Amino acid sequence: MNDNLFDILASSISDEGATAIETLDGARISYGDLVSRTGRMANALVALGVKPDDRVAVQVEKSVEAIILYLATLRAGAVFLPLNTGYTAAEIAYFIGDAEPSLFVCDPARAADLTQAAAQAGARVVTLDTKGKGSLTDAAASAPSGFDTILREKDDLAALLYTSGTTGRSKGAMLTHGNLVSNALSLRAAWRYTARDVLIHALPIFHTHGLFVATNVTLFSGASMILLPKFDPARVFDLMARATVLMGVPTFYVRLLEADKLTAEATAPMRLFVSGSAPLLAETHRAWHARTGHAILERYGMTETNMNTSNPYDGARVAGTVGLPLPGTEVIVTDPETGAALPQGEIGMIEVRGANVFKGYWRMPEKTAAELRANGFFITGDLGRIDDTGYVHIIGRGKDLIITGGYNVYPKEIEAEIDEIPGVLESAVIGLAHKDFGEAVTAVVVLTGAPSLTEAAIVAALEGRLARFKQPKRVIFVQELPRNTMGKVQKNLLRAQYAGLYHN
Numbered sequence: 001m002n003d004n005l006f007d008i009l010a011s012s013i014s015d016e017g018a019t020a021i022e023t024l025d026g027a028r029i030s031y032g033d034l035v036s037r038t039g040r041m042a043n044a045l046v047a048l049g050v051k052p053d054d055r056v057a058v059q060v061e062k063s064v065e066a067i068i069l070y071l072a073t074l075r076a077g078a079v080f081l082p083l084n085t086g087y088t089a090a091e092i093a094y095f096i097g098d099a100e101p102s103l104f105v106c107d108p109a110r111a112a113d114l115t116q117a118a119a120q121a122g123a124r125v126v127t128l129d130t131k132g133k134g135s136l137t138d139a140a141a142s143a144p145s146g147f148d149t150i151l152r153e154k155d156d157l158a159a160l161l162y163t164s165g166t167t168g169r170s171k172g173a174m175l176t177h178g179n180l181v182s183n184a185l186s187l188r189a190a191w192r193y194t195a196r197d198v199l200i201h202a203l204p205i206f207h208t209h210g211l212f213v214a215t216n217v218t219l220f221s222g223a224s225m226i227l228l229p230k231f232d233p234a235r236v237f238d239l240m241a242r243a244t245v246l247m248g249v250p251t252f253y254v255r256l257l258e259a260d261k262l263t264a265e266a267t268a269p270m271r272l273f274v275s276g277s278a279p280l281l282a283e284t285h286r287a288w289h290a291r292t293g294h295a296i297l298e299r300y301g302m303t304e305t306n307m308n309t310s311n312p313y314d315g316a317r318v319a320g321t322v323g324l325p326l327p328g329t330e331v332i333v334t335d336p337e338t339g340a341a342l343p344q345g346e347i348g349m350i351e352v353r354g355a356n357v358f359k360g361y362w363r364m365p366e367k368t369a370a371e372l373r374a375n376g377f378f379i380t381g382d383l384g385r386i387d388d389t390g391y392v393h394i395i396g397r398g399k400d401l402i403i404t405g406g407y408n409v410y411p412k413e414i415e416a417e418i419d420e421i422p423g424v425l426e427s428a429v430i431g432l433a434h435k436d437f438g439e440a441v442t443a444v445v446v447l448t449g450a451p452s453l454t455e456a457a458i459v460a461a462l463e464g465r466l467a468r469f470k471q472p473k474r475v476i477f478v479q480e481l482p483r484n485t486m487g488k489v490q491k492n493l494l495r496a497q498y499a500g501l502y503h504n
């Protein structure tokens with residue numbers, strides 16, 4: 001049996017004429033087209049020298065061709081390596097040097113800058129632009145459409161995704177065909193996805209969320225997706241009239257809530273709003289429900305593991321939680337020091353095991369051994385707890401934990417209290433070096449409107465609500481929090497910016 005994701009996908013197609021992908025300029029790609037165009041692309045890749053297990057590194061804007069390239073790479077038995085379009089030439093040179101792809105696909109505007117780095121790593125360079133045109137498309141256009149999908153086993157590599165690593169070198173997470181297929185099928189069932197679904201696809205496709213969750217789940221359902229080059233609230237409002245699902249990062253929902261157009265009528269045709277990749281504020285969840293009648297379904301996953309937990313489709317979607325472990329995925333909470341399982345309800349390190357969990361970090365056996373236990377549990381780096389109904393709560397990244405005067409402080413607890421203060425939009429709590437406390441709890445706060453609150457007012461509001469050692473020593477006001485493309489607050493940038501605040 002061929003465990004190649006492409007073959008499993010192709011064999012599940014029941015209607016070749018059904019639309020797989022639509023674009024804003026009116027192009028419509030059926031499932032039949034998808035198979036034949038993927039065949040042409042796979043033939044072009046082979047003609048360009050791509051062999052099974054070779055890496056195909058790709059830094060391109062979102063387009064139909066980019067999705068076809070992803071599927072064709074897997075079909076040809078090679079390993080898809082998508083790269084954030086924001087990476088600079090120097091960053092790309094590191095990834096190419098580390099992954100040693102045989103082919104590098106980039107925007108024609110980038111090709112000249114990167115040819116040397118690619119040549120050094122032994123990679124050929126071909127181009128694909130924002131409109132899906134370029135030397136790669138030309139090569140595919142003249143190639144035959146028939147292609148015998150290369151035989152792959154569940155454990156063979158399908159993709160290499162570099163983690164967005166905020167410290168140290170970015171690590172390449174090795175994902176197998178088995179990882180991707182099992183997660184797509186598990187989410188399809190959990191979210192009741194069917195061929196009638198139409199997804200508003202507004203996420204980038206260089207990340208696990210847009211590439212695997214959004215794309216694979218849709219294609220494995222025989223459903224269709226409307227491809228937006230990027231998130232655009234006005235477009236999303238238009239499309240909600242004929243779509244059924246939106247998958248987004250929390251920022252999408254915050255932006256959509258800013259528009260008066262967001263009403264129960266505007267969202268009536270939709271059946272599902274999914275959020276993930278960063279914490280969705282309970283307040284956003286409640287505001288969305290109040291305005292639309294829909295409860296956003298929040299799920300939790302990461303590059304290394306695909307998706308681990310999800311709020312239920314039927315049943316309570318609890319604001320501020322990431323729901324229950326997906327079938328086939330085990331979630332446990334352990335003591336970060338000893339690795340021993342903790343009693344139910346306690347905060348500790350979240351560890352996960354299942355067919356969704358990756359194979360290890362590319363050429364980093366020590367890192368792999370440090371984070372992926374011999375018994376199969378992956379140490380996620382996220383702190384959390386499981387409540388008495390089995391729902392998982394994420395408390396934050398382990399490295400964001402603040403140790404002040406010997407006490408552990410979980411930023412999320414402080415942020416939740418600050419966010420409750422009228423006039424506060426959101427906050428990020430960080431630990432900064434302090435000569436007496438080791439680290440001092442420090443709050444970075446964004447206000448809702450005119451600067452009505454002072455530092456003293458925030459501190460006074462927390463009096464009596466938080467133990468003394470948890471209260472911020474200083475409060476800094478900013479216009480907005482720094483976020484990456486997936487909507488994650490970049491606390492490392494805040495820590496660097498305010499490193500000298502306490503004049504050590």
Ligand code: AMP
Nearest residue numbers: 276277278279299300301302303382394
């Ligand atoms: P990435 O590998 O870029 O997808 O980042 C994965 C990380 O994002 C996880 O380890 C979590 O820290 C965070 N994350 C993803 N989904 C959620 C969520 N629903 N709530 C809180 N944090 C999340």
